[in-house]
Amino acid sequence: MRARVHAWMRRRQGADVLPVTLERRRLYILPTGAGVAFGLLLFLMLTAGLNYGNSLALFLTFSLSAFALVAMQQCHRNLLGIAVIAAAAPAVFARTTGAVHLTLANPASLPRARVEAAVADMAAVAVDLPAHERRRLELPLPAPTRGIVRIDRLRLATAHPFGLFRAWTWVHTPIEMMIYPRPHGALPMPAHGGHKSGARSRGGSDADEWLGLRPFRDGDSPRQVDWKAYAREAPLLIKEYSPAGSELHLFDFAQLTHLDTEARLSQLARWVVEAEAHGERYAVALPGVLLPADRGPEHRHRCLAALAVFGIDDGLKYGGGASGR
Amino acid sequence: MAAAPQAADGEALRSLAWACAAFAGGVLLNLDRVPPWTAATALLLIASRLTAERSGARLPGTLARALLALGVVAVVLWRFHTLNGLAAGTALLMLMSALKLLETRARRDEFVMVGAGLFLLLAACLDRQSLVRVPLYALQVWLCCSALAVVASAGCEGRAALRLAGRSLLFALPLAVLLFVFFPRLPGAFWAIPRGGQALTGLSDTMSPGSIVKLVASYDPAFRVQFAGRAPPAEELYWRGPVLHDFDGHTWRRASGAFHLRQRLQYLGTPYRYRVALEPTRQRWWFALDTPAQSSDTNALLTYDNQLLGAEPLTEPLSFDAVSYTRTRALEPLGAFGRQQDTTLPPGANPRSVALAQTLRQRGGSDADFVQATLEYLRSGGFLYTLTPEALGADPVDDFLFDTRAGFCGHYASAFVTLMRAAQVPAHVVTGYLGGEWNPIGDYFLVRQSDAHAWAEVWLEGRGWTRIDPTAVVEPERLRRGVFDLLPDALATRERLLRGSAWLTRALQRWDAANAWWSDHVVKFDYSAQLDLLGRFGIRSPDARYLGWAFMLALLGWLAIIAWHIGRSARPAAPDALARAYTRLCRKLARIGAPRAPHQGPLSFAQAVTAHRPDLSDRVQPLLARYAQLRYEPAVPQSRNADIEEFRRAVARLSLPRAVRG
Numbered sequence: 001m002r003a004r005v006h007a008w009m010r011r012r013q014g015a016d017v018l019p020v021t022l023e024r025r026r027l028y029i030l031p032t033g034a035g036v037a038f039g040l041l042l043f044l045m046l047t048a049g050l051n052y053g054n055s056l057a058l059f060l061t062f063s064l065s066a067f068a069l070v071a072m073q074q075c076h077r078n079l080l081g082i083a084v085i086a087a088a089a090p091a092v093f094a095r096t097t098g099a100v101h102l103t104l105a106n107p108a109s110l111p112r113a114r115v116e117a118a119v120a121d122m123a124a125v126a127v128d129l130p131a132h133e134r135r136r137l138e139l140p141l142p143a144p145t146r147g148i149v150r151i152d153r154l155r156l157a158t159a160h161p162f163g164l165f166r167a168w169t170w171v172h173t174p175i176e177m178m179i180y181p182r183p184h185g186a187l188p189m190p191a192h193g194g195h196k197s198g199a200r201s202r203g204g205s206d207a208d209e210w211l212g213l214r215p216f217r218d219g220d221s222p223r224q225v226d227w228k229a230y231a232r233e234a235p236l237l238i239k240e241y242s243p244a245g246s247e248l249h250l251f252d253f254a255q256l257t258h259l260d261t262e263a264r265l266s267q268l269a270r271w272v273v274e275a276e277a278h279g280e281r282y283a284v285a286l287p288g289v290l291l292p293a294d295r296g297p298e299h300r301h302r303c304l305a306a307l308a309v310f311g312i313d314d315g316l317k318y319g320g321g322a323s324g325r
Numbered sequence: 326m327a328a329a330p331q332a333a334d335g336e337a338l339r340s341l342a343w344a345c346a347a348f349a350g351g352v353l354l355n356l357d358r359v360p361p362w363t364a365a366t367a368l369l370l371i372a373s374r375l376t377a378e379r380s381g382a383r384l385p386g387t388l389a390r391a392l393l394a395l396g397v398v399a400v401v402l403w404r405f406h407t408l409n410g411l412a413a414g415t416a417l418l419m420l421m422s423a424l425k426l427l428e429t430r431a432r433r434d435e436f437v438m439v440g441a442g443l444f445l446l447l448a449a450c451l452d453r454q455s456l457v458r459v460p461l462y463a464l465q466v467w468l469c470c471s472a473l474a475v476v477a478s479a480g481c482e483g484r485a486a487l488r489l490a491g492r493s494l495l496f497a498l499p500l501a502v503l504l505f506v507f508f509p510r511l512p513g514a515f516w517a518i519p520r521g522g523q524a525l526t527g528l529s530d531t532m533s534p535g536s537i538v539k540l541v542a543s544y545d546p547a548f549r550v551q552f553a554g555r556a557p558p559a560e561e562l563y564w565r566g567p568v569l570h571d572f573d574g575h576t577w578r579r580a581s582g583a584f585h586l587r588q589r590l591q592y593l594g595t596p597y598r599y600r601v602a603l604e605p606t607r608q609r610w611w612f613a614l615d616t617p618a619q620s621s622d623t624n625a626l627l628t629y630d631n632q633l634l635g636a637e638p639l640t641e642p643l644s645f646d647a648v649s650y651t652r653t654r655a656l657e658p659l660g661a662f663g664r665q666q667d668t669t670l671p672p673g674a675n676p677r678s679v680a681l682a683q684t685l686r687q688r689g690g691s692d693a694d695f696v697q698a699t700l701e702y703l704r705s706g707g708f709l710y711t712l713t714p715e716a717l718g719a720d721p722v723d724d725f726l727f728d729t730r731a732g733f734c735g736h737y738a739s740a741f742v743t744l745m746r747a748a749q750v751p752a753h754v755v756t757g758y759l760g761g762e763w764n765p766i767g768d769y770f771l772v773r774q775s776d777a778h779a780w781a782e783v784w785l786e787g788r789g790w791t792r793i794d795p796t797a798v799v800e801p802e803r804l805r806r807g808v809f810d811l812l813p814d815a816l817a818t819r820e821r822l823l824r825g826s827a828w829l830t831r832a833l834q835r836w837d838a839a840n841a842w843w844s845d846h847v848v849k850f851d852y853s854a855q856l857d858l859l860g861r862f863g864i865r866s867p868d869a870r871y872l873g874w875a876f877m878l879a880l881l882g883w884l885a886i887i888a889w890h891i892g893r894s895a896r897p898a899a900p901d902a903l904a905r906a907y908t909r910l911c912r913k914l915a916r917i918g919a920p921r922a923p924h925q926g927p928l929s930f931a932q933a934v935t936a937h938r939p940d941l942s943d944r945v946q947p948l949l950a951r952y953a954q955l956r957y958e959p960a961v962p963q964s965r966n967a968d969i970e971e972f973r974r975a976v977a978r979l980s981l982p983r984a985v986r987g
Contacts, residue, residue: 019923034436034477041440045447050511053641055850056450056459060466062504064443066497066883067470073887074493114478128480161489162470163436163477 009170010153016173020084021107022156026169029076035164038068068164075165078158081108082115085134087154089141089177091301091308093269098143098177102154105134114160119151141177146265146308149177180304185267187256189274190249213237213250213283213290229254229285237290248293249275249282251303253310265307272307276300286310336479341378343483344435345371347472348422350465351445355415358452360404363416370423384427394424415448435476442469454642456843467491496890500883507876510852527606528756530567532735532779533576534714534721541712541733543774546604547758548612549841551769553598557614559760561651563780563792564612564772566757568630570666572746574674575721577739577754585629585663590789592618593652602644602845609635612757612772614649615792629663630753631790642844655789659751667751667784675722675743682747692750692785699744700798703737706730710800734803737795738779751784755792759803767838906973907952914945917981927953941981948975 013026031039042065049057085103092098100119106112106129116124119139127137141149154175157168213226226237251271256264268284275282276295283293284303289310291303352367377384385393397420405413422441428434446465449458470490475481481489527547529536548564569577597614611625611633619627625645626634633647670679685698709731717724722743725736732740738754745752759778761770780794796803846854859875911921911930919937921930931949935942951972955965 017923033433037436037440041443044444048447048451052451053510053851054451054454055505055848056454056462057447058508058510059501059505059847060447060450060462062508063466063494063497063501066500066504067493069500069884070493070496070887114480126478160478161481161493162473163432164473 006153006170010172013170013172016084016171018084018086018171018173019105020171020173022079022082022084022169024080027076027079027167028169029072029165029167032159032163032166035068035166038064038164042068071162072165074161075158075167077110078112078160079115079156079167079169081106081110082112082129082156083107084154084156084171084173087171087173087175089149089151089175091178091180091305092143093180094143094146094182096143098141098149098179099138100141100151100154100175100177101136101138103134103136104129104156106131108132112158112160114158116157116159118155118157120153120155124155124157143177143179146179146181146262147312148309149179151175151177178301178305178308180308181262181265181269183266183270183273185259185263185270187267189271190251190255213285213292249280250285250293251275251282252285253287254285261311265310269304269307272300272303338378339483340432340435340476340479342375343472343475343486344438345375345426347439347442347465347469348426348445349442350468351442351449352419352423354449354458354461354465355419355445358412358449359416359419363401363419367419367423370426374426384430390424390427393427394421397421397424411448411451415445418444418448432476432479436473439469439472439476442472454844454848456840459843467494470494496887500880500887503879503883504876505850506855506858507879509873509876510855527604527608527774528566528777530569530579530608530610531576532569532739532754532756534717534725534732534736534739536735541775541777545774546837546840547772547774547776548604549602549764549767549769549771550614550761551600551602551767553600555595555597556770557595557597557651560797561615562760562770563615563651563755563778563794564758564761564776565615565617565631565755566612567610567755568628568632568782569754569756570630572669572671572739572743574671580630580666585660587627587629587631588659588789589656590616590618591654591656592616592650593654594650597649597651598646599649600644600646602841602849603639603642604844605639605641605643607638607640609638611635611639611643611645613647615651616649616653618648618650642848644845644849653789654787659784659789664751664784667753668746668749670743670746675720677720677723678726678740678743679747681726682744685744686748692783695748695750696745696783696785696793699741700793700795703741703795704798708732708737708799710796710803734796735779737799738781741781741793741795745781745783752781755780755782759794762834764834764838764841766835767841769838769841771834771837771841902973903952903955903969906969906976907956910948910952910976910979913976913979913981917941917983927956944979944981948972948979951975 009028042061045057045061045064048054049061083105085105087100087102089098089100102117104115104117104127109131111131112129114126115129116126117137117139118124119141122139122141125137125139127135129135139154141151143149152172152174154171154173155168156171157166159166213229224238229237249271251268253264253268256267259267272282272284276297276299279295281293281295282303284291284306286306289306291299291306349368349371352364352371356364374384376382398417401413401417401420405416418441422438422445425434425437425441442465446462446469450462467487467490470493471483471486474486474489475483550564567579570580571578596618599614601612603611613633616631617627617633624636626636628634633645635643681702682699685702686695688694688698690698706726707730710733711731712733714725714732714736715729717729722740725732726740742752742754756777756779758772758776759780760776761772763769764771778796780792780796782790783793785791907927914921914930914934917938919934922933925933927949931946934945934949955968955972
């Protein structure tokens with residue numbers, strides 16, 4: 001039933017491209033539990049007033065009914081005209097809590113109070129929006145396992161000011177949150193691509209630094225081919241060496257034979273994080289994927305993202321109904 | 326980090342305190358209607374709950390609460406003998422809600438407390454509708470709505486909540502009035518719930534020496550009268566209440582179960598048309614001027630002794646129209662039963678009075694002469710009109726006539742009727758009110774409890790029942806002036822002060838006129854008044870359907886107004902001249918195939934345009950840069966408007982050629 005209602009709303013509104021201003025036709029409003037109880041109270045009052053022909057009781061009933069209608073309008077307008085400026089979810093590590101960073105703006109002169117934002121049907125975060133201001137809020141999003149969380153809608157709601165009505169709307173904007181594998185594992189960081197017996201000679205001025213692997217090209221010396229990788233059914237790769245001095249690592253999935261897949265990804269993630277923290281260059285090799293040696297935040301993200309989605313076709317989904325994993 | 330939980334605690338305490346305040350307000354409004362122990366228990370529970378919240382003490386467990394609840398029901402049953410009825414229901418609601426407070430932990434429970442506050446307000450409204458309480462009721466509504474705001478969003482400060490609720494209620498007021506006027510009423514009740522039979526001040530249906538004196542000390546209004554034409558002179562303002570026929574030597578009572586046909590009367594003199602607005606008395610009789618000829622009201626019965634009797638005891642204020650005459654003549658002789666009823670005296674009681682009557686009667690002449698002789702006896706007998714007569718013994722009439730010779734209207738009426746009956750002249754006591762205070766603001770007479778009076782009616786052959794007021798013989802001024810003018814000691818100090826100043830008297834009259842208006846136009850606004858009002862708007866057909874239509878139209882109109890008014894402030898501010906010019910520029914660029922993406926600022930947009938149409942770069946780039954400068958750099962106040970105007974003109978002049986296809 002809920003899913004069908006959502007599907008209907010989705011069809012009705014269509015997909016949203018931020019920024020979105022909340023218009024009348026996309027706002028929904030219904031009485032809350034307290035509102036329903038208040039309605040019952042009003043009905044009782046009306047019955048008593050009519051039965052006794054008691055004018056004061058009737059006037060009280062009508063005042064409170066009119067008050068409830070005003071409350072409904074106020075609740076509706078508390079959401080009306082708010083602009084959803086941006087929504088994004090930065091990547092996080094598994095087993096932590098991520099967040100959707102949502103920017104809301106109030107372009108009108110009316111201050112908004114207690115606007116609640118939530119991811120799909122999860123717990124809401126409330127924010128006050130003064131006139132002509134914008135606020136950024138973080139909606140917590142659990143990140144239990146690695147992968148991609150796909151959110152297809154955000155909910156904005158408010159029960160302000162009297163809690164008798166709740167106005168809400170759905171913003172159908174796709175948001176993806178990348179969840180990196182949890183950096184975990186006690187193994188020491190491999191140097192020179194983990195080739196313990198490899199041609200690594202520290203400090204030698206003529207010695208080359210391991211740079212990474214690249215696909216084989218015609219004219220490459222067979223001495224430079226990574227035969228070990230080839231033996232593991234990897235494509236024919238060339239080990240590149242740079243002449244200069246900074247540290248360089250190859251974090252190779254295949255090297256960690258004694259661990260299971262998740263533990264291997266965790267270990268690789270940890271190495272990536274540490275290497276990046278130390279300003280070292282690193283490459284990551286996964287079956288079918290090779291990320292050449294580099295460093296910097298973008299490289300780090302590329303590496304960790306590759307680890308995150310390794311072996312996963314579709315990510316986790318919040319609010320889409322079906323959940324992927 | 327430590328501040329956050331503290332703030333949350335403060336908010337929890339605040340919302341609980343507001344919910345408690347709403348409930349306590351409801352309790353206080355009902356303070357005079359429920360037994361003191363009920364209200365005291367409720368207030369005590371509120372106080373202890375708040376203390377527990379502050380100190381973080383534990384609340385009683387489920388078992389203790391269940392036992393307490395059972396105990397409360399038992400006590401209410403024991404004290405009231407019922408759970409039905411307004412008083413018992415109110416007491417029960419009060420106590421159960423106070424107990425509910427002990428388990429208030431969630432926001433939902435606090436909503437329940439506010440609801441209880443509103444319910445108690447309803448109970449108070451059902452019982453008391455006087456104008457003086459209306460501000461209290463309004464305050465309670467305001468308090469409850471503010472409490473809703475605080476409970477709904479815990480961060481809401483008290484002052485903000487009061488402002489919010491106050492504004493919302495002001496918005497709601499016009500609709501409330503419309504609803505009140507147009508919401509279809511019922512002509513009757515669906516079911517009756519027993520109401521408390523609490524006695525109110527007012528005339529009772531018995532009269533013993535001193536019973537009226539107690540009444541006279543009360544300054545409360547009894548009823549108000551508005552005459553359609555000329556009002557009768559002050560000495561004719563006899564308002565008939567219970568007519569008392571049976572006398573046991575001490576107390577006068579109404580005739581028990583006797584039923585007679587009313588005599589045909591010839592009405593003499595001016596007919597007086599008037600409208601009486603009665604205060605609730607919990608009695609059946611309605612007060613009318615001397616001899617009512619008819620009442621348009623079908624709910625009242627005109628009895629053989631010219632009383633108006635309502636079908637039900639008066640629990641709500643009531644108005645009725647009537648026509649009265651102050652002089653009548655009977656067209657039929659007094660029936661044997663009526664004569665016997667009104668000449669009966671208790672055997673052996675008041676022997677000296679009986680002897681006196683017979684002496685006076687033997688002087689000869691008609692019954693009318695005998696009446697005159699008796700009045701002459703009272704006039705010349707050294708009788709004193711006082712509010713504080715001495716106590717009377719076993720034969721009160723004898724004691725009064727021969728020993729104390731001091732009394733109030735009840736004494737004189739009682740003694741006079743006894744003397745008449747002793748001489749076989751039919752007579753009875755009439756109780757009611759005499760006079761009334763003219764209120765020039767509301768154009769009506771206000772009759773107070775202190776105007777209570779007792780007089781006599783005597784049957785005279787050829788004339789029928791004739792009003793005789795023996796008190797007027799002793800104290801003729803009583804006819805024109807109120808008791809307080811004659812006997813200032815009758816008043817409590819407060820009232821004496823009030824009457825002492827002309828300004829205060831005037832203010833009191835204004836206040837009473839407001840009360841009368843309130844009672845007439847608001848409290849008694851019922852089905853017929855509603856149809857009446859619609860008739861004034863031109864809707865003549867007495868059809869409830871029209872009420873429904875009027876109601877719907879009013880509702881929709883109000884909703885439209887409110888939606889417009891409230892929605893106005895939610896709209897984004899109108900774009901300024903600069904923004905309008907910028908929008909125009911963007912539109913022009915979009916037309917040549919370079920639309921601005923929503924995320925692009927003016928400078929990145931300029932780059933995009935340059936990439937798209939390098940040939941336009943030198944014309945578009947400066948404009949976009951100028952816009953960024955005007956919009957984001959600190960403004961130079963004096964030249965800003967001129968700069969914007971210049972920018973607008975530049976945008977207007979700009980014409981962009983479409984790309985040449987090639």
